[in-house]
Amino acid sequence: MATDISKLTLTARWQDLTTGMMIHAGGTSEEFNTGEWTSVKPHVKEEDCRQCLLCAQACPDSAIPVNKNERVKVDLKHCKGCGICAKVCPFDAIEMEGL
């Protein structure tokens, strides 16, 4: 049976947990706004971006979505601010900025 993770909140009793704390459902990490866990965020200088998409491939959190072969707005709900995108960008189009 698929796990309803919306029930696994801080009010969940021990009886409410899944057996062995396993999660039987796919893509549940999307429900966690891990983008809150950062002190810096990427700022894309659109004028310098050539849409090479290296940043999208390099992002460990899949937080740089691609739509129809074009990078779209960074998903700040899941971006942890690691800065890898800024490092790989060959055009220095991404800068990490403090919040």
Add this chain to the structure above:
Amino acid sequence: MKNCVEIRWHGRGGQGAKTAALLLADVAFQTGKYVQGFPEYGPERMGAPITAYNRISDEVVRVHSNIYDPEYVVVVDETLLETVDVTKGLKEEGAIVINTAKPKEEILPHLKGYKGKVYTIDARKVSVACLGKYFPNSPMLAAIVKVTGLMDEELFLNEMRASFQHKFASKPEVIEGNMRALSMALEEVQ
């Protein structure tokens, strides 16, 4: 335990004393007895002295201790007579069977005044004659069966043939030699 025969084997690692004890348990089981056959290892290496034990009983064997006052002792390697107190606890109404080519008179002084029956067999002679190699355990197994009278000799040989056919399924050529060794040993023990 009533009607329980206890046997202690002294050998050296690699000579098959443990295997002989397990085979004895095997054949005794076939006669409807409750059996136990188990080794006691010292250092794990070839040539180190080892002890193995048998209990053969009309009742379920529950005790799991070693055997201290056996009815019978089998000495698979006569060099152990120098270093191991083989007759320790051995009952005087019992017997000891020793693998040696020497006459009994030469062996007796090594037995610390043991007053029970002493049997000898030249397992090397038997083994080399029948198998072409020195494997003392088959002759010693036959010898102890003979000395204890645990079972009819023909029944013993039949059971052993079945057991060898199982044990040596992948090398059947050694079965006949081992069977000859058992038969010869039954005659040779004295």
Add this chain to the structure above:
Amino acid sequence: MAKRDRLSGNEAVSYALRQINPDVFPAFPITPSTEIPQYFASFVANGQVDTEFIPVESEHSSMSAAIGASAAGARSLTATSSCGLALMWEELYVAASNRLPVALALVNRALSGPININCDHSDSMGARDSGWIQIYAENNQEAYDNMVQAFRIAEHQDVRLPIMICQDGFITSHAVENIELLDDGDVKNFVGEYEPENYLLNPECPTAVGPYSVTDFYMEAKRAQAEAMKNSKQVILDVAKEFAQISGREYGLFEEYRLEDADYAVVMIGSAAGTTKDAIDQMREQGKKVGLLKLRVFRPFPAEEIAEALKNVKAVAVMDRADSFSDHGGPLGAEVMAALFRNRSQAYAINYVYGLGGRDVRVEDMEQVFETLEQIAATGETGDTYRYMGVRE
């Protein structure tokens, strides 16, 4: 039709495993359990089982592979002894907390040092708080019977915990004794197919195994795990009842031997219990009221049941084949005495450490223990409640 045979304890457990036909068996050899994967490997080679047999490079790996296979949805197990179990330490906790019904055929052997290959219970007793069910055997028959019951207990919906089936190294593992074996078909029907509700290789439902638990959840997770161990007691009894129907052999959480009217009792685990039964029969012939409580299930610990069974004894000796180095007694002693205290028992209780590193236990040794209990009850003086049996001093 059951079959009468004679097998060593290792052969008996291997025989049960062939009948169970598990899915995955990763193994690494260590004396005295080596024969179990060795015999099993020949079943694999002969095509008698469908098991994926994985020779690995260490016990850390064998337990890891068994856990991975179990999480994937396979019925998996491994075998080990002594230092091999010690090397599995980290994984033991992972198996239990992930609630994976892995089985372990443990052949009890002393832990180093000094290095020693013979029997005591220090390996499994060290793992007693890892969250595994632990079931012990007196002889090859019990080792076989416990193995047949293992997966039914471990895989039960209310349990889902790993299970350790323990027997005494060399004393039972390498001793050929009479045994009654069940039919292959009966075992197959009894054990059944393993059909987990959730598993990693289920394409219909992706699964995450072993996610991180922050402090906010960790304690609830452990409480839930504790409940599974609590549930296992009834399941062990239910499975035993069903097992009795196919085997005629009855098992409980422990065996009481002439304990009903006993004034003096011994509590112990494993092969020395058989030796103790012989001592009891001899002493009973002299009119001494002596009895035995042989513990089969150490985890979960049947505290209330033990206290109830011992409620009429005047004095009890708890025998530990492992020391805790607590300066207070061994693990079994601590548990039994706590159970007696909670039950407001007035019995005198002492704790012996015995049989370490294969030190032999004789009928005479156990008679002496009973005589000591008799003296204690007569004088009211327990003396040191933490003592060694069979040590030169």
